[in-house]
Amino acid sequence: MVEQHTQRPTRVRLIEVGPRDGLQNEPHPVPLSAKHQLLEDLADAGLDYLEAGSFVHPQRVPQMADSDALFQAMNRRCGVTYAALTPNMKGLERALAVGADEVALFAASSETFSQKNINCSIAESLERFAPVIAAATNAGLPVRGYISCVLGCPYEGAVTPGAVLTLTRELLAMGCREVSLGDTIGVGTAGDTERLLAHLLPEVGPERLAVHFHDTYGQALANILVALNAGIATIDSAVAGLGGCPFAPGAAGNVATEDVVYLLNGLGIEHGVDLDKLILAGERICSVLERDNASRAARAYLNRRT
Amino acid sequence: MVEQHTQRPTRVRLIEVGPRDGLQNEPHPVPLSAKHQLLEDLADAGLDYLEAGSFVHPQRVPQMADSDALFQAMNRRCGVTYAALTPNMKGLERALAVGADEVALFAASSETFSQKNINCSIAESLERFAPVIAAATNAGLPVRGYISCVLGCPYEGAVTPGAVLTLTRELLAMGCREVSLGDTIGVGTAGDTERLLAHLLPEVGPERLAVHFHDTYGQALANILVALNAGIATIDSAVAGLGGCPFAPGAAGNVATEDVVYLLNGLGIEHGVDLDKLILAGERICSVLERDNASRAARAYLNRRT
Numbered sequence: 001m002v003e004q005h006t007q008r009p010t011r012v013r014l015i016e017v018g019p020r021d022g023l024q025n026e027p028h029p030v031p032l033s034a035k036h037q038l039l040e041d042l043a044d045a046g047l048d049y050l051e052a053g054s055f056v057h058p059q060r061v062p063q064m065a066d067s068d069a070l071f072q073a074m075n076r077r078c079g080v081t082y083a084a085l086t087p088n089m090k091g092l093e094r095a096l097a098v099g100a101d102e103v104a105l106f107a108a109s110s111e112t113f114s115q116k117n118i119n120c121s122i123a124e125s126l127e128r129f130a131p132v133i134a135a136a137t138n139a140g141l142p143v144r145g146y147i148s149c150v151l152g153c154p155y156e157g158a159v160t161p162g163a164v165l166t167l168t169r170e171l172l173a174m175g176c177r178e179v180s181l182g183d184t185i186g187v188g189t190a191g192d193t194e195r196l197l198a199h200l201l202p203e204v205g206p207e208r209l210a211v212h213f214h215d216t217y218g219q220a221l222a223n224i225l226v227a228l229n230a231g232i233a234t235i236d237s238a239v240a241g242l243g244g245c246p247f248a249p250g251a252a253g254n255v256a257t258e259d260v261v262y263l264l265n266g267l268g269i270e271h272g273v274d275l276d277k278l279i280l281a282g283e284r285i286c287s288v289l290e291r292d293n294a295s296r297a298a299r300a301y302l303n304r305r306t
Numbered sequence: 307m308v309e310q311h312t313q314r315p316t317r318v319r320l321i322e323v324g325p326r327d328g329l330q331n332e333p334h335p336v337p338l339s340a341k342h343q344l345l346e347d348l349a350d351a352g353l354d355y356l357e358a359g360s361f362v363h364p365q366r367v368p369q370m371a372d373s374d375a376l377f378q379a380m381n382r383r384c385g386v387t388y389a390a391l392t393p394n395m396k397g398l399e400r401a402l403a404v405g406a407d408e409v410a411l412f413a414a415s416s417e418t419f420s421q422k423n424i425n426c427s428i429a430e431s432l433e434r435f436a437p438v439i440a441a442a443t444n445a446g447l448p449v450r451g452y453i454s455c456v457l458g459c460p461y462e463g464a465v466t467p468g469a470v471l472t473l474t475r476e477l478l479a480m481g482c483r484e485v486s487l488g489d490t491i492g493v494g495t496a497g498d499t500e501r502l503l504a505h506l507l508p509e510v511g512p513e514r515l516a517v518h519f520h521d522t523y524g525q526a527l528a529n530i531l532v533a534l535n536a537g538i539a540t541i542d543s544a545v546a547g548l549g550g551c552p553f554a555p556g557a558a559g560n561v562a563t564e565d566v567v568y569l570l571n572g573l574g575i576e577h578g579v580d581l582d583k584l585i586l587a588g589e590r591i592c593s594v595l596e597r598d599n600a601s602r603a604a605r606a607y608l609n610r611r612t
Contacts, residue, residue, distance in 0.1 A: 002504040002536045189572020190531050198308040218565040218602030221528040225496050230308045259524040266495020296524030
């Protein structure tokens with residue numbers, strides 16, 4: 001018998017992270033005009049949440065050094081949320097100065113990754129975030145919390161669902177609107193995702209959770225299917241599977257938005273995105289970056305037309 | 307809440323189709339020695355069902371013209387099934403002459419694909435198969451039935467679950483041991499797979515069914531997860547995602563055995579395959595074929611080691 005999936009959402013919100021998570025590791029500078037065009041193309045395709053930039057120290061992430069300029073230059077669409085990463089008060093001030101619609105913070109579920117990624121312990125990161133979340137909220141900006149390495153850490157290996165639950169609970173208590181569960185290195189499988197969500201969902205409602213998968217081991221869509229079946233209705237993805245390092249084979253990027261949209265179409269789940277326009281958006285940015293399109297659905301569509 | 311998957315099998319049988327379905331469309335002749343090595347490597351990795359060749363007319367599939375020689379030269383391992391495609395009596399005679407352990411037949415679930423692929427209607431194909439199945443069974447050879455295009459046809463578009471059920475019923479009634487449901491062009495999603503299996507499983511037990519996905523649109527692992535959740539315990543796959551045409555971007559091959567094994571490991575489902583050895587097998591044949599390894603899990607593992 002095939003199971004009935006009564007919890008599966010009828011509509012999903014796609015959080016497009018290509019302009020930020022996708023581009024931040026590109027080895028060559030991406031022109032501001034190309035970033036601007038990407039935002040335009042993604043909004044044209046119907047995506048209504050664009051993670052557009054990152055207000056971090058320019059020396060740490062040079063590719064995002066022009067986020068202020070991008071926010072100032074961009075053509076704001078009605079109904080589209082333009083979000084940015086703000087790891088500290090300085091970042092939040094920059095985000096407020098240019099009028100970001102929403103901000104996001106990054107915590108890690110492993111101590112070693114926290115140290116390597118944001119130079120502090122998990123507890124210290126939460127102390128640092130508290131005033132940022134409070135100030136953002138006072139300014140009327142919703143805050144999104146990210147948790148990295150929820151299904152595995154490159155330094156520590158396995159991460160327990162309990163560690164993720166503790167951090168999720170704290171980020172929500174501190175005022176985050178939702179928490180995005182990130183399998184940063186893409187090692188998780190459907191089984192891991194089931195175990196994690198089985199631990200979280202009795203306490204945290206699915207409306208407070210998003211999933212953020214990387215397709216490093218090809219498991220992202222199967223993981224997303226598990227999340228959908230559990231009632232989660234917010235999915236992070238990047239057009240053309242941007243992300244990772246194009247010079248390191250195997251260091252795959254985010255799950256491709258096109259592949260997610262193709263899955264959702266087949267499941268009859270609404271998302272508001274025009275797949276044809278999305279594919280063109282992906283092709284345009286891949287052409288700028290001189291990299292292959294990592295979306296299998298996009299490649300299949302493009303191949304079918306020729 | 308995360309669903310309980312009580313029907314999910316505890317052990318899965320992997321049908322390795324790389325040596326046949328994977329290699330048959332390669333544009334350059336693959337040396338017999340490389341095919342022999344591939345079978346050795348796959349058996350070393352623990353795969354116990356190898357679809358080794360195809361006894362079709364050499365002009366139709368030149369790449370398989372040496373299947374007789376391959377079967378005669380191969381080093382038969384105890385406990386490994388060496389299978390071959392035998393579309394007609396002539397093919398079956400060749401398979402019997404070289405001692406194939408099992409044979410397979412191909413039917414299509416769309417009339418146009420049947421005409422284009424095997425030059426006859428679906429009804430005519432069944433008439434042609436009847437004496438082949440009978441003769442194979444008389445000779446003690448089990449017969450596997452394939453159905454192509456179960457989730458979509460490149461000429462007709464949608465294929466109804468009813469058409470697949472009718473054909474499945476007939477192939478099993480004619481004596482096929484099991485029927486492998488093939489999404490030949492890789493267009494199916496988890497939703498399509500659910501709808502197909504919901505139509506088949508009330509009549510056909512999951513132990514009579516296998517699934518055969520191509521990763522053209524990146525959906526294969528999500529589809530396999532649906533099949534596992536419905537109790538299906540036989541999965542076709544090809545090492546390194548062999549198959550398709552390497553000169554046509556987007557014409558992806560079979561789902562990569564490595565990616566399936568990685569999924570099964572995470573789900574705690576037994577399969578008997580050593581992933582490290584499997585990755586080496588995939589790397590060796592990709593090197594011979596001068597093509598990229600299409601397994602994301604394999605690329606991620608190899609990248610992690612460097």
